[in-house]
Amino acid sequence: MNRPLKRSNAPIFWGLFGAGGMLAALLGPMLIFITGIAVPLGLLLPRSAMNYAAMLAFARHPLGKGFIFIVIALFLWHAAHRLFHSLHDIGIHGGTLAKLLTYGLAAAGTVIAAGALLATGF
Amino acid sequence: MTEQIIRMEVMRYRPEQDEAPWLQSFDVPYSDDMSVLQGLNYIKDELDESLSFRWSCRMAICGSCGMMVDGVPKLACKTFLRDYPGTVRVEALHHFPIERDLVVVLDDFMEKLERIQPYIIPRQEQALSEGEYLQTPTQLERYAQFSSCINCLLCYAACPQYGLDSSFLGPGAIALLHRYNMDSRDGASEQRMELVAAEEGVFHCTAVGYCSEVCPKHVDPANAVNLNKTRAAGDYFLRFAKPKGRCQ
Amino acid sequence: MNKRRPYVRPMEGWWRKNPYFIEYMVHEGTALFVAAYALVLLIGVVRLAQGEAAWKAWLTALQSPLSVFAHLILLLAIGYHSYTWFKIMPRTLPPLSLGGKRVPGGAITATGLIAVALASLALLALAWRIST
Numbered sequence: 109m110n111r112p113l114k115r116s117n118a119p120i121f122w123g124l125f126g127a128g129g130m131l132a133a134l135l136g137p138m139l140i141f142i143t144g145i146a147v148p149l150g151l152l153l154p155r156s157a158m159n160y161a162a163m164l165a166f167a168r169h170p171l172g173k174g175f176i177f178i179v180i181a182l183f184l185w186h187a188a189h190r191l192f193h194s195l196h197d198i199g200i201h202g203g204t205l206a207k208l209l210t211y212g213l214a215a216a217g218t219v220i221a222a223g224a225l226l227a228t229g230f
Numbered sequence: 231m232t233e234q235i236i237r238m239e240v241m242r243y244r245p246e247q248d249e250a251p252w253l254q255s256f257d258v259p260y261s262d263d264m265s266v267l268q269g270l271n272y273i274k275d276e277l278d279e280s281l282s283f284r285w286s287c288r289m290a291i292c293g294s295c296g297m298m299v300d301g302v303p304k305l306a307c308k309t310f311l312r313d314y315p316g317t318v319r320v321e322a323l324h325h326f327p328i329e330r331d332l333v334v335v336l337d338d339f340m341e342k343l344e345r346i347q348p349y350i351i352p353r354q355e356q357a358l359s360e361g362e363y364l365q366t367p368t369q370l371e372r373y374a375q376f377s378s379c380i381n382c383l384l385c386y387a388a389c390p391q392y393g394l395d396s397s398f399l400g401p402g403a404i405a406l407l408h409r410y411n412m413d414s415r416d417g418a419s420e421q422r423m424e425l426v427a428a429e430e431g432v433f434h435c436t437a438v439g440y441c442s443e444v445c446p447k448h449v450d451p452a453n454a455v456n457l458n459k460t461r462a463a464g465d466y467f468l469r470f471a472k473p474k475g476r477c478q
Numbered sequence: 479m480n481k482r483r484p485y486v487r488p489m490e491g492w493w494r495k496n497p498y499f500i501e502y503m504v505h506e507g508t509a510l511f512v513a514a515y516a517l518v519l520l521i522g523v524v525r526l527a528q529g530e531a532a533w534k535a536w537l538t539a540l541q542s543p544l545s546v547f548a549h550l551i552l553l554l555a556i557g558y559h560s561y562t563w564f565k566i567m568p569r570t571l572p573p574l575s576l577g578g579k580r581v582p583g584g585a586i587t588a589t590g591l592i593a594v595a596l597a598s599l600a601l602l603a604l605a606w607r608i609s610t
Contacts, residue, residue, distance in 0.1 A: 113424055118433035119463035132512050133563035133590075136556040138598035140515055142605050143522075144549025148541040152602070157609030158537060160530045166608070167526055180519050187513035193436045194506045196394065197493065213513075217520055224520075227527035245483035301495060327484035335484045372573075390499065393489050438502050439569050456570040 121189050128186025167228040180221040188214035233259045236311050238269050241321040243328045260311045267295050267306035283332035293382030296323050297332050303384035303444045325386055325393035346407040353417030369414040376409035378447040385441035385451050391434045398434035401441035401451035408454035427462040505562040511555035564590030
């Protein structure tokens with residue numbers, strides 16, 4: 109431990125992990141229920157709730173666009189950070205491949221989400 | 231009190247003859263009021279005088295007799311044989327190198343303890359004539375819990391992150407660091423931040439929380455570590471906004 | 479000659495040896511399901527950007543029994559994430575006091591779970607209002 113101390117860059121990734129974890133804890137279960145169960149089955153909500161026009165309008169509204177982007181990006185960064193540590197826990201220690209498979213995929217997903225949301229127009 | 235027999239499986243490691251640690255079984259007569267430590271002392275006095283283990287106070291304050299009892303970090307003096315009907319397995323504390331039998335190497339922790347500057351560094355040195363450094367009960371309350379630490383290292387044996395990478399400062403040292411940071415008489419939290427925010431610092435922790443579960447003195451090291459993650463993150467993002475150096 | 483030969487034990491399989499650690503690995507594992515759901519949404523957004531036909535195909539895929547079943551699993555896993563997230567919260571928050579008394583950990587966890595319930599209701603109400 110007598111090496112010179114190097115400041116950790118973890119706060120960036122830990123911050124994204126925490127924000128995503130909080131969002132997933134608060135909204136995750138209901139989001140899954142709405143998009144994956146209720147609307148597909150027409151349970152509580154009409155099957156038409158996610159029709160093209162309505163969803164396009166939602167994705168074009170600045171608040172809707174922001175909401176979709178934040179949910180996808182933060183969920184991905186939350187999962188990436190946790191899985192990176194889980195890999196370490198099971199004996200796969202922080203190599204380039206581990207970083208690519210976790211943070212790398214989260215970054216790629218974030219870029220794709222941003223691109224798709226830009227493509228839906230305003 | 232009727233005497234019963236318990237089988238104690240005790241970890242042995244004699245570096246001059248054993249390749250690796252192994253378990254030796256002893257049948258130990260015990261009564262309801264006997265601790266695991268008393269069981270070990272019985273073995274040493276009556277069955278095998280070569281057994282090595284650390285102990286001193288027999289009353290959970292010296293922090294010497296930490297060991298794994300049935301796989302759980304415990305103080306041997308505060309753990310009773312009656313709670314382990316039949317057999318009990320006693321091993322050296324996890325995550326530390328074994329010196330001999332139940333004795334582990336403490337050098338790493340001692341070094342870490344020194345690095346956190348575990349003493350009050352006054353904000354402003356006060357002359358003796360000015361009297362004591364006063365503190366209100368509310369100010370005491372902020373750190374009292376963390377000052378109960380007896381350095382028994384059960385929290386390190388409970389921390390997989392320390393086991394996986396012992397460069398981690400670890401729960402106990404961070405709880406003590408926090409104890410001094412939280413003390414109204416201390417002014418050195420900025421100095422200690424370098425260590426907290428370093429790669430060896432708080433961000434090794436993945437909030438397993440087992441350290442706080444096993445603490446025999448009801449300290450909450452997991453809380454100290456996680457509060458310092460927030461502090462270190464604040465320092466990380468706001469360090470450029472803060473003025474450098476000290477006002478004269 | 480120095481007879482010291484400190485023995486370092488391996489860490490292999492540490493998480494299987496204590497129920498506390500097994501639970502830890504399970505709640506860390508919920509991250510896989512969070513990632514999976516993010517991927518579902520990501521595909522949805524890409525399909526939306528590709529136009530009406532693509533979007534409808536995605537909606538149809540969501541209606542398949544397999545998809546609904548998969549979402550039930552996701553719901554369970556992320557529900558467990560919510561629960562464990564707030565269960566750890568007392569260890570991550572600074573000590574809180576109310577009227578001079580320390581707020582117990584259980585109350586912090588309960589408050590978090592109530593927040594989940596309220597946020598869920600608000601989200602459902604919002605979805606209901608938009609769709610009707």
